[in-house]
Amino acid sequence: MAATERVADLRLEVAERPKTALFGLFVLGLGVDLLLKVLGVEVTVGSTTLVGGTLAASRLITLVWDGIVVGLGIGLAGIGLSMTYSILSFANFAHGDYITTGAFAGWAVAWLLAGLGSGVLDGNILYLLTVGFGPEGPSAADLSVNAVSNPLAVVAGLVVAVAATVAVSLVLDRLVFRPMRDQSGIAVLIASIGVALALRYLLVFVFGASNRGLTAGGPKLILAGVSGNVALATERSTIILASNGGVPSDAFYVELPGVDFGSYTAEILSVTSAEVTLVVTSLVLMVALHLTLQRTKLGKAMRAMADNQDLARVTGIPTERVVRATWVIGGGLAGASGFLMALEQGTLAYNLGWVLLLLIFAAVILGGIGSIYGAMVGGLLIGLTQSVSLVWIPSSFSTAAAFAIMILVLVIRPDGLFGGVTTA
Amino acid sequence: MSGSDPPTTDGSVRDRLRTELREGDAGLIAVVMGSIYVLFTIFAVLGPAQGVGGVVAALQAVTFWTALYAMLVLALNLHWGYAGLFNIGVAGFMAVGVYTFAAITAPTGGTPPGLGLPLWVGVVGGMLMAAIAGAVISLPALRLRADYLAIVTVAFSEIVRLSLLSTTFEQFTLFANVPFLPDIPLGSGAGRGINIPINPTIPVKSLYYTNPGNPASGSRTAVGEAVISAFGAAGVRETVVVSLTYTLVLIAFVGLFYWLLRRIGNSPFGRVLKAIREDELVANSLGKDTRLFKVKVFMVGCALMGLGGILWETQKGYTDPTATTFMPIQTFYIFIALMIGGAGSNTGSVLGGGLFASLLFLGPQYVSRIFSKYFVSGDPPTTFVAAVGPLGSLDPGPLFAYTLQNVSSLRFVLVGVVLILLMQYRPTGLLGHRKEVAASIDLFDREGPSDSDGPRPAADGGRPPDRSVPPEGGDRDE
Numbered sequence: 058m059a060a061t062e063r064v065a066d067l068r069l070e071v072a073e074r075p076k077t078a079l080f081g082l083f084v085l086g087l088g089v090d091l092l093l094k095v096l097g098v099e100v101t102v103g104s105t106t107l108v109g110g111t112l113a114a115s116r117l118i119t120l121v122w123d124g125i126v127v128g129l130g131i132g133l134a135g136i137g138l139s140m141t142y143s144i145l146s147f148a149n150f151a152h153g154d155y156i157t158t159g160a161f162a163g164w165a166v167a168w169l170l171a172g173l174g175s176g177v178l179d180g181n182i183l184y185l186l187t188v189g190f191g192p193e194g195p196s197a198a199d200l201s202v203n204a205v206s207n208p209l210a211v212v213a214g215l216v217v218a219v220a221a222t223v224a225v226s227l228v229l230d231r232l233v234f235r236p237m238r239d240q241s242g243i244a245v246l247i248a249s250i251g252v253a254l255a256l257r258y259l260l261v262f263v264f265g266a267s268n269r270g271l272t273a274g275g276p277k278l279i280l281a282g283v284s285g286n287v288a289l290a291t292e293r294s295t296i297i298l299a300s301n302g303g304v305p306s307d308a309f310y311v312e313l314p315g316v317d318f319g320s321y322t323a324e325i326l327s328v329t330s331a332e333v334t335l336v337v338t339s340l341v342l343m344v345a346l347h348l349t350l351q352r353t354k355l356g357k358a359m360r361a362m363a364d365n366q367d368l369a370r371v372t373g374i375p376t377e378r379v380v381r382a383t384w385v386i387g388g389g390l391a392g393a394s395g396f397l398m399a400l401e402q403g404t405l406a407y408n409l410g411w412v413l414l415l416l417i418f419a420a421v422i423l424g425g426i427g428s429i430y431g432a433m434v435g436g437l438l439i440g441l442t443q444s445v446s447l448v449w450i451p452s453s454f455s456t457a458a459a460f461a462i463m464i465l466v467l468v469i470r471p472d473g474l475f476g477g478v479t480t481a
Numbered sequence: 482m483s484g485s486d487p488p489t490t491d492g493s494v495r496d497r498l499r500t501e502l503r504e505g506d507a508g509l510i511a512v513v514m515g516s517i518y519v520l521f522t523i524f525a526v527l528g529p530a531q532g533v534g535g536v537v538a539a540l541q542a543v544t545f546w547t548a549l550y551a552m553l554v555l556a557l558n559l560h561w562g563y564a565g566l567f568n569i570g571v572a573g574f575m576a577v578g579v580y581t582f583a584a585i586t587a588p589t590g591g592t593p594p595g596l597g598l599p600l601w602v603g604v605v606g607g608m609l610m611a612a613i614a615g616a617v618i619s620l621p622a623l624r625l626r627a628d629y630l631a632i633v634t635v636a637f638s639e640i641v642r643l644s645l646l647s648t649t650f651e652q653f654t655l656f657a658n659v660p661f662l663p664d665i666p667l668g669s670g671a672g673r674g675i676n677i678p679i680n681p682t683i684p685v686k687s688l689y690y691t692n693p694g695n696p697a698s699g700s701r702t703a704v705g706e707a708v709i710s711a712f713g714a715a716g717v718r719e720t721v722v723v724s725l726t727y728t729l730v731l732i733a734f735v736g737l738f739y740w741l742l743r744r745i746g747n748s749p750f751g752r753v754l755k756a757i758r759e760d761e762l763v764a765n766s767l768g769k770d771t772r773l774f775k776v777k778v779f780m781v782g783c784a785l786m787g788l789g790g791i792l793w794e795t796q797k798g799y800t801d802p803t804a805t806t807f808m809p810i811q812t813f814y815i816f817i818a819l820m821i822g823g824a825g826s827n828t829g830s831v832l833g834g835g836l837f838a839s840l841l842f843l844g845p846q847y848v849s850r851i852f853s854k855y856f857v858s859g860d861p862p863t864t865f866v867a868a869v870g871p872l873g874s875l876d877p878g879p880l881f882a883y884t885l886q887n888v889s890s891l892r893f894v895l896v897g898v899v900l901i902l903l904m905q906y907r908p909t910g911l912l913g914h915r916k917e918v919a920a921s922i923d924l925f926d927r928e929g930p931s932d933s934d935g936p937r938p939a940a941d942g943g944r945p946p947d948r949s950v951p952p953e954g955g956d957r958d959e
Contacts, residue, residue: 148628183866233901243567243627244908247820250813251900258893263865266890415639418632453647460636467629468621 076469091117091448112448115325120444126332126401128420128440129339134394134413135420135432136346137387143363143427144383145234147245151252152391153414158225158256159392160399160409161264163218164188164271167396170210171200188405189269196270203275203400204334211334215396222392225256226384235377253411261407268406271399277329287313287325296324335397342393343433346386350429355382363427416443416456419463425473434474439463506828513832517543517839524847529854534716539847541725543839548731549793550842551834554818555738555827556785561816562825563746564778565758567627570618571786571812573638577614578787579794579806580645582607584667586679593652593668593675600679604791611787612780614641619779623772635809645669645802674801682796685727731792735831738785742827745781754778810893814842817900823910832911841896849888861886 093100094112138152165186172185189197204211233252237245281288281296288311290296295308304310350356358379361369370376398413399405420439424431439459446458466473518540525531525539553571560566586603587595598606614637622633644650652668669675683693689709692699701709712722745751756764757771765771794806805811814837822833853861861882862868868883884891903910 148632183870187865233905236905240904240908244904246628246631247816248901248904250816251897251904253897254810254813254900255894255897258890258897261890262887262894265864415632415636419636422629422632451647451649453643453649457640457643460640463636464621464633467625467633471625471629 074469080465080469087449091445094448113323115323117445117448118326120447121441122326122328122332124441124444125437126335126440127398127444128437129336129433130394130398130401130436131413131417131420131440132433132436133339133342133397134391135417135424135436136343136429137389137391138417139421139424139426139429139432140359140383140387142421144359144380145238145245147242147249148418150246150249150414151229151256152387152417153410153412154253154256154260155222155226155388155391156395156398156410156413157260157407158395158410159218159222160395160405161188161260162221163214163392163396164399164405166217167202167207167210167214168200170213171202171207174207174210187264188271197273201273201275203272203330205276205330211400215338215393218392218396219389220392222388222395223385226388226391227381229256230380230384235380257407257411264407266407268404270403271405272331272403275330277327278333279324280326280328281324283312289313293324293327329401331400331403335401338393338397342390346390346429349386355379359383416459419459422463422473423466425475428473428475431473431475509828510831510835514547514835517547517835521839521843521847524844524851527854528847528850532716534718534721537712537715537717537725538721541721541728543843545724545728545731546838546842547835548728548735549789549834550815550818550838551735551831552731552738552789552792553786553815554822554830554834555735555742556782556789557815557819558824558827558830559742559745559778559782559785561819562830563742563751563758564754564775565627566619566623566775566779566782567631568634568779568782569631569809569812569816570634570636570638571815572807572809573634573641574611574614574783574786575790575794575811576638576641576645576802576807578607578611578784578790579800580669580675581610581787582791582795583675583677583800584669586677587675588678589666591676593670594666595675596665596667600681600683603679604681604788607791608784608787611790612784615780615783616776619776623775623779635812638807638809638812642802642807645807646672648672670801672801672803674799676799677795678798680795680798681730681792682723682727682798685730686723688726689723727796734788734792738789739827739831741785745778746827750774750777814896817841817896817903820900820903820908820910823912826910826912829910829912836911841892841899845888845892845895849885853882853885857882857885 091112094110095114095117097111099110134152134156137155138149141147141149141152165188168185168188169182172182201207202210202214229252233248234245237248276291279290279293279296281290283296283299288296288299289309290299290311291309295304295310298304298308299310350359358369358374359382361372361374362376362379366376369379395410399409402409416439417436420435421432422435423438424433424435439462442462443455443459446455450458521539521543522536525536528535531538553575557568557571560568582603583595585596585598585606586600587593587597589595589597618634618637622630625633648671650669651671651673652666655665655667656662657664678694686693686696689701689705690696690699691702709719709722713719746755753764753769753771753774756767756769757774761771790806794800794804800806818833818837819830820833821836822829822831857878859882862879865883868880871877871879
């Protein structure tokens with residue numbers, strides 16, 4: 058009986074929201090297609106393939122992992138955007154450039170520490186502080202900043218990235234946004250475009266417009282199937298050697314017990330230390346934020362302000378202090394995500410944040426503006442969309458696909474997936 | 482305020498022109514542009530010595546950019562100023578117009594191939610395609626809040642740009658497997674771009690050259706010989722003469738845009754738009770299908786943006802997706818120009834275009850050239866490090882030289898700061914306080930039509946600046 062009720066509910070749902078149902082059907086179709094592709098089943102009519110095909114499971118796993126990595130970065134950055142959107146009620150177009158600011162500030166310190174520590178410093182501290190904007194000085198390969206070989210530089214860089222972005226966002230709030238508190242969201246939005254331009258090109262003035270390499274690869278961990286067993290190794294050559302029967306004693310090689318895939322031999326997934334750093338740090342920061350907002354009065358005050366600012370004020374909530382806290386959290390997370398995403402990409406340019414901004418907007422809208430969990434989930438979905446869409450479309454359209462998802466969601470469900478929930 | 486008909490007391494065109502110049506908007510534009518010309522004449526004289534030719538070239542450049550920005554700002558004013566639609570995907574609609582134009586006019590045998598049709602077909606096709614793109618975007622997006630519409634439109638412009646960069650559309654066949662329709666090879670050229678041999682400069686060049694497609698291979702016409710040698714005697718280069726003529730065409734188009742917007746604004750259609758801008762619910766309650774109106778005005782504005790894009794981008798004879806015209810930053814430029822002039826006012830749009838193009842867009846470079854000429858010797862440092870390093874020994878010279886060298890990026894900082902200050906201190910822009918009322922008669926004209934001594938309504942139907950501002954006329958809240 059419960060089942061028939063369910064079916065009836067579903068029927069009502071479809072009748073009431075045909076577009077949502079259509080979209081759901083589309084996603085379901087893609088899922089079925091993906092499953093068939095992995096299983097290697099192909100359904101053809103005549104000479105045209107309807108659904109299915111071939112897709113190596115390892116490729117899908119790699120795509121999903123990439124999507125998770127990028128998605129966590131976007132989600133982390135999106136939290137700040139979502140919070141300012143709901144509490145100050147404007148879309149902050151400068152948020153992308155807060156990310157870039159954090160990345161440059163963090164990497165300047167990371168390079169400085171790595172340069173001082175490695176002894177390859179040729180005496181020019183300014184060169185390191187501008188993250189290699191200039192002809193002289195050690196290269197990214199000489200410095201090799203990553204969480205394994207230079208953990209101190211990475212941690213210090215992360216801390217500075219957060220601190221610098223918090224400082225910048227507080228100063229900008231004082232100068233630009235605070236005098237505009239009583240203006241409409243659109244006016245503040247336009248002002249934030251001005252902030253974005255000014256900030257971005259000040260960074261160009263100091264750090265140059267070129268795209269620079271930051272790290273030299275760094276260690277990675279490879280998960281592979283070796284003659285039926287699942288094994289972990291740090292070098293691809295070890296895997297090849299192991300599949301031929303031998304393993305050098307000095308290489309890292311561990312066979313995981315308990316799994317047997319017959320004679321399966323292939324590389325499944327390769328994880329870099331930068332990716333692990335990003336994933337672990339983002340998850341820790343997100344959980345910390347969750348606890349902060351759930352357990353402290355600040356979270357309650359933010360929810361109240363997002364709901365009704367005037368009512369919050371007459372209840373005695375110090376609204377300006379809450380706004381400052383919002384910038385501290387939002388700016389800090391933006392800076393952290395900028396630093397981590399630059400680490401993950403291995404390159405840094407002045408338009409890092411601007412390129413990401415629309416994806417972050419997509420994530421925030423997808424999750425529902427004001428909901429930080431929405432921003433996290435939205436980020437993951439956008440990251441996965443961008444990555445897994447490569448199964449069907451060429452890579453030059455993956456970003457367009459993410460934007461298209463955002464437009465679709467806006468049309469179908471403007472409140473987002475977590476709509477109605479505001480800030481935590 | 483469609484009562485902008487000429488006052489019955491003076492009928493002659495010359496009298497009307499004179500009063501317009503003295504107290505109307507034409508006079509305002511003339512004064513502002515005149516001051517800009519004086520400023521740029523000074524810039525050109527002080528800068529690297531180029532004689533009369535340099536001055537003419539500078540004035541041509543300023544007029545050219547003013548005309549381009551004025552056109553696009555007017556188109557955007559139709560969206561944002563008239564109907565309150567927050568479209569920040571202007572670059573995308575320009576790209577649609579330009580690439581459609583290119584695909585229609587490019588020769589059939591070229592790489593990438595086109596349809597090889599004449600110029601006017603391309604212009605009409607480009608505008609139509611931009612309008613269709615506008616309809617496709619607006620149908621779902623117009624139900625959204627203003628800030629969502631902004632994000633959707635800017636995402637659209639990025640989708641367009643990224644698609645044009647993609648090698649998937651570098652060369653393709655339209656109707657490839659469709660029965661009854663011919664196979665049509667087309668292409669975007671992807672990153673390599675697309676040649677536009679037939680473009681709006683060709684009719685201009687055909688005035689001067691017998692072979693306008695390639696002036697070097699033909700000879701000059703009688704008109705061309707006369708004009709070019711006359712200017713040449715004064716030291717003006719041949720290319721500047723041709724550009725100057727094209728600039729005149731652009732000015733004519735600005736006039737056309739202005740006239741069209743005024744017609745739209747004063748029509749019943751325009752009154753509904755203004756009503757939507759003020760309060761959509763009320764307009765809806767009065768039986769107007771506001772959604773249809775919004776889609777229509779969005780399409781018209783997008784068509785104008787397509788036309789503006791064609792006149793702007795194709796005159797180079799070549800385009801590719803990395804052109805600044807198609808970057809989101811361009812949309813913000815146009816938006817800033819609109820904000821300077823004041824959203825809602827057509828005259829303000831033209832003024833905003835002029836002030837932006839001269840003071841923010843071209844000005845910094847001219848100023849930097851003057852400073853470089855007098856105060857900098859030797860090569861400026863190429864990096865910030867090299868510029869800041871000598872500060873330790875109290876030598877600000879390299880930093881100064883580096884600043885002048887990088888004035889193009891500092892220009893963006895200036896633009897950003899101006900935008901912030903504008904939104905903080907004067908969100909209505911220069912003429913935005915002239916709110917165009919939705920009524921067909923002047924609601925504030927209590928004394929009746931005999932009041933012929935008082936100031937006349939502004940040319941664009943806005944409020945004259947010296948009149949009392951309507952009670953709620955100061956701020957626009959959407």
